[in-house]
Amino acid sequence: MVKNITLLLSLLFAIQFSYAQSGADTIHYRKIYYFAGTGLALPIGKTKEVLSPKLFAGSMGLDIALKNPKYYLYPALYMFNFSYDQQLEDPKYDHYIENGNASVYMLSLAGGTRKQLKRLNTYVYGGPSFGLVSEPRAQELESIVKIDYDRSFAVGAKVGVGADYKFKSFFLGGEIGYMRHFTKLQGRPFHAVTILFGLKSDITRLGEKVVEIIAPSAIN
Template sequence: MNKLCIPLFLLALTTGLNRANAQNIDTLLDKSQEILEKGRVFSIKGIGMAFPIGEVSSVLRPRFSSEIGLQILCKNPRYFIYPTLDYVNFKYDQKYDDPDYGYKMKNASAKLYIATFSGGLVTQVKKFRIFSSAGIGGGIINEPRGNVDTEASEINFRNKSSFTGTLRLNTGVDYGKRTFKFFAEISYMLHTRQIQHSNMHTLAFNVGTRTNLYRLAKSIETIKKQL
């Protein structure tokens, strides 16, 4: 009898968990569909220039920056959530010797991949929206390194990767229709990781577009019908 009860118990437990998971998925899809239908989610794509600030300017020089992310408006549309991924590329001149490498790098590239999660505020001024946000996150800094193999007549390049925590402050303005807007913004980032013994502060100027994702609500409705 006990041997029969154990499989029945496991079957009942599995069935219950499957039902609970299905209900959780349905709830998540319903909530996502509701937010999208109300036009509260925008995709963000931006491109521009990044500049080092302070003493790190002797190591890094301005180059390319870009960002992708989402702007999710809260029930009160004055407030929003702002998860973003920034890619920043600087020209790089190595100041100090690295004991693992025999040469210092000049006119190379340093790359940053930074993910942040911010909260912000929107103010409507006629046809323009002024927005500001603050958040924290982290990411990877890749510093270039290299060795020369004289026998093979080769230069071997490497990336020295390190993790950094990041504080991100952002402000800007956008203009356009409800479903599509152009924006320009300034983003300041303070990184916990030093580069070549210099504190790292960066400033990025980006322009781009914000696109409303309300059409995705129809895709979610299709997914729900298939479940």
């Protein structure tokens, strides 16, 4: 299944990249947009032996148009919550965790291409990601069970495809993505499909104000 998802996303990247070579993008020219999304993160493959989905996943990121607005940078923070079943013994703790709560926080530094069709935009993106994985642990202290969290650093990649539609003052959109960690979770690879819906709003003037405060000579 993971190979099929990777192949499908690679095909969509190729199609979108070929479309991005022609046509004009008037919506994103010299613009910075803020995107906030919510939805689900669905573990796949052997990841499902450890994690199962919980409501809700969330994301927040910036859509920063490059000199050619068909291409953009997409730094984004992803926050995922999962139900957690411990598979490997931790010698520092007395018990295994079943139906616990685990969290994944990943910062993705992606780039992508898009195609404008009047008010409708389609896009693809991909790039490296890194962040923290928080796993629960249980220790029995007399009549009390103490819950701790084991936090580890994770490195991975995030790719996705999506579309949004521009209304008068905001965009409404959704995207489907795939995240993989190159580090393992409980001896299993981490793979998840993300489904997110949300709003995108123009913060270009806010960005210009920040630049003016930090480095006023840069805009003169």
